[in-house]
Amino acid sequence: GAVVSQHPSRVICKSGTSVKIECRSLDFQATTMFWYRQFPKQSLMLMATSNEGSKATYEQGVEKDKFLINHASLTLSTLTVTSAHPEDSSFYICSARDGIRGSNYGYTFGSGTRLTVV
Amino acid sequence: AQKITQTQPGMFVQEKEAVTLDCTYDTSDQSYGLFWYKQPSSGEMIFLIYQGSYDEQNATEGRYSLNFQKARKSANLVISASQLGDSAMYFCAMRYSGNTPLVFGKGTRLSVIA
Numbered sequence: 001g002a003v004v005s006q007h008p009s010r011v012i013c014k015s016g017t018s019v020k021i022e023c024r025s026l027d028f029q030a031t032t033m034f035w036y037r038q039f040p041k042q043s044l045m046l047m048a049t050s051n052e053g054s055k056a057t058y059e060q061g062v063e064k065d066k067f068l069i070n071h072a073s074l075t076l077s078t079l080t081v082t083s084a085h086p087e088d089s090s091f092y093i094c095s096a097r098d099g100i101r102g103s104n105y106g107y108t109f110g111s112g113t114r115l116t117v118v
Numbered sequence: 119a120q121k122i123t124q125t126q127p128g129m130f131v132q133e134k135e136a137v138t139l140d141c142t143y144d145t146s147d148q149s150y151g152l153f154w155y156k157q158p159s160s161g162e163m164i165f166l167i168y169q170g171s172y173d174e175q176n177a178t179e180g181r182y183s184l185n186f187q188k189a190r191k192s193a194n195l196v197i198s199a200s201q202l203g204d205s206a207m208y209f210c211a212m213r214y215s216g217n218t219p220l221v222f223g224k225g226t227r228l229s230v231i232a
Contacts, residue, residue, distance in 0.1 A: 109163040
């Protein structure tokens with residue numbers, strides 16, 4: 001079935017530095033990528049939607065200059081947390097939309113990245 | 119606006135018993151899909167079961183079944199013969215028409231007791 005590889009799975013960074021998270025679709029073309037954020041004991045909150053070759057659409061309250069999303073190819077989308085602060089510590093997870101094969105009924109999740117900013 | 123409601127923050131079930139996790143949804147769309155995911159402590163989202171709004175039969179996948187009551191806008195997950203490994207967070211989610219993201223409920227933490 002469809003697989004999305006997300007890296008890194010866990011990262012600790014110093015406050016003020018930037019962190020890049022990658023989501024790569026391994027055997028299908030991800031026409032759309034959704035990025036979610038999850039705080040402890042809470043649900044997944046949509047941060048942004050990105051379509052290959054287009055600018056990402058951010059949800060209300062999400063700073064686009066802080067959370068840079070790039071979807072330059074049909075198999076790779078990246079989320080960069082710029083100038084990270086402790087309040088950015090969270091679990092970040094991507095979900096690829098497979099508009100062609102429809103496996104997992106069209107939504108395949110990465111395994112998530114646990115970001116800790118110290 | 120589309121909305122998913124899970125009213126049970128936490129549930130306990132005895133091993134080998136069945137358990138029902140509640141989910142109600144709100145949408146004005148005629149075409150939509152309902153999902154259930156399991157999220158263990160590792161964080162990965164494990165797809166369990168899917169029900170399309172036009173599906174006449176309730177979806178089943180092994181020990182998982184979805185009790186779909188369209189008129190009541192409910193899509194409860196039934197887990198039969200619970201196992202200790204079923205202890206996790208469970209999320210109900212909805213896809214509405216078009217190339218849109220899943221909307222998630224707040225989740226239910228299921229604890230299976232030996």
